[in-house]
Amino acid sequence: MEHISAFATLIAYSAVLFGIGLWAAQRAKSQEAFLLGGRNLGPVVAGLAYAASSSSAWVLLGFSGFVYAAGPSALWMVPGILAGYAVVWLWAGKVLQVASREQGHLTLTDFMSEHAGPRSARWIRIVASLMIAFCFAYYVASQFQGAGVAFDGLFGIGLVNGVLIGALVIVAYTFLGGFLAVSLIDTLQGLLMAVVAVILPAAAFMAAGGLEGLNTALSAMPATYTDTFGGRTGFVATGFVVGLFATGFGALGQPHLIAWIMAARDQRARVTGAGIAIGWGALVYAGMGILGLSARVLFGADAPAEGVFFQTASDLLPAIFAGVIAAATLSAIMSTVDSQLLVAGAAISHDLGLAKALGGRDVLVSRMAILAVCLAALMITFALPSTIFDRTLFAWTALGASFGPTVVARTLGHKPRGVFLLLSILVGFGLSLAYEFFLPSGPGSIWARTVPWIGAFAVLAIGALITKIRAKDEFALGESG
Template structure:
């Protein structure tokens, strides 16, 4: 690999820029609130784009295009489910969670919010929710590291083991140094890069395959059922793909963006920006995988890497169709997708360990400076464990993401959604919801029951557990009800 390789130079410039943003954010990080939530100072544009970028990890440019390339448009149900879920999350949860966390002890993390919202003096709710975060996020982090490793492996011909470390190093560096502000500012840059790549690439692939009519004829010639949205699907299959949308209500790295907004008034504008960005990105992703069918059927001599691993379809198209400098920018978009999500996940894990274990149980009077440095140390610990989990070169990005996504969606989704909409929810109801949701996902995944995506039974059973246990036991305290009403009034006045 020559040092003059334009793609390598582009990557290096991009990575250096992200790390420099990390050092700029370092200067604005004075306490744990700054490190974990950026001092609740994000405007609507940064809130919108960082929520989008932190959501759309490497699967956006690798896992989903690969699935479309293999199966055609029948895999696009997942995109429809995601758009629906994300919109409902912005509509019902975003603004309310912003005010509820402020009214409930100015909570910095989800476990912190649960403990304050439900007056949990035992610490059990905090501990169990923090454990769920650590278990599923470590798997999620591993998916990001696999995606980064695949990128470095196929772009620079690195061995997978070396590519693991190369892909993770820069993300760990700027998250370690700059915390939440670094993650949010870099997310904004990365979201811009991702949408540029996902609008430009399908257009160039269309031109390379002879325009819309020729491309569609080539896709139909390869397999007419590629156009069939119901190809190879069942009712359960479609419900499973659409069920991905339920996951949004429980993703800590996305919910953290809502909690960090500068005010509820920013949320409506952020929702419009974020949803526009998301729809364009998902449409571009589906188009890359779909048009890739036509390109590689016309050029079978270069289809080898994609046949071996369909998740490389975007990477190979970028390398084959673009000038090396432009290809470097487009491939940096995959790195952007990986880095944006991985950095958020590392930070949420670090927050759980620092705020919900270290500060809550070990060092209640720790100084802000000490807590920030403990947070940084935890970023390194979680990253190392995730790298070890990602060491198997047979890992597939979408498989790892789907498990972690289901875990959070079922364990936290119903608890977050019901906690911001119903004042009658109790501490035992919340505890039952988290435990039932997490266990259902693990058991359902293990036995692969009915072929149904585990998030759906997990979400349903957790919701039932919350409502049943809350109704059976002693109701919420007067103070809990008063705080809920005050937060809801604040939300309605300012939205």
């Protein structure tokens, strides 16, 4: 009965997604409509869609599994995530929104290269587009893996088949309707995730004995698990906290998230949307934290970390309801992929200029680019085994370090340009790769979360200083002449 209800729910939900995609396809005739929905999103859609796109499988499966495996120390990530939401929406968001409207920017790359000369801007676009395609292929692979785990857990069809089915559903509605379809669907998924983040953790919390039972069980566990800093002390503990907290500021450089701010209707929609996104994040991350701790009490240390979400639903909820909630949540974890595929398509078609090179077929080229990134993500999913959490963390860090410093510099009033802007992007990305493949880069690594970003920002700071010195020298020469 559980499989029947889950399958029926999934079919019905998928039908709704396809319907929205077909409806939105009739309105996605221009490049601006396909990539930014006509810049007319209200606060509820912008805020919920942003929140759902930023989290999904990362929070439902990855973060709940991280808390289950690491203990209360993992919760240091939450204030950093929420602070990142606030900074990107309320601080940098004003500059992003105004500049994108006044200059007609469709992508983050447009915004970053605004003040660069034609030749520099061309190279910035090429490098940034290739980085976005690479990171999003890696990022999307983590979400496909989440879909595969969910399908396999529900129906026992195997990870490969689960990944392929999940990819088919996601690509179909993104391919058809573009940003408008993604916005409406992610809004629905954001609401659904909020409901799940209340019901399932509440059931797990009560099953673990409530607050008293949870405290009693946790107090009997090793101190390395229950300690606020995971058994770390001194500088190591400080570095661990800073490393987790700093994760949230990667939001400043995420092209698929910044697109929601650029698409907000006006300043009021942006500010109100910020409150909705932050409130949603607080609810969902808190719920998954409670779920992770409760699952540790209920299942011990032997359950697969990123499978405790579905195991809890299966064990604690009535069979029919467990099937419904699991199948519906499967659709919710797709919400990150759709926006990432859309932005990756924009990077290849718009930023690289392929649409113009192929006769101005903007929307068609964007759709073909979406398919290409999807295929690359499928290959990474099958060829490079990893956890959902680790894959997402790398892509998040690399994009944040590559583009975030430029967003901050623009917000501070500086206008990065030329070789220093290009070098900043390369330094941020290169250091992120170095930490991913050659140096320690776990969730609490302070250096992996901060060095790439600091290195990239330092390049911009040096460039600003040199520009200022040159301006003074030119002024002095003019005065003396």
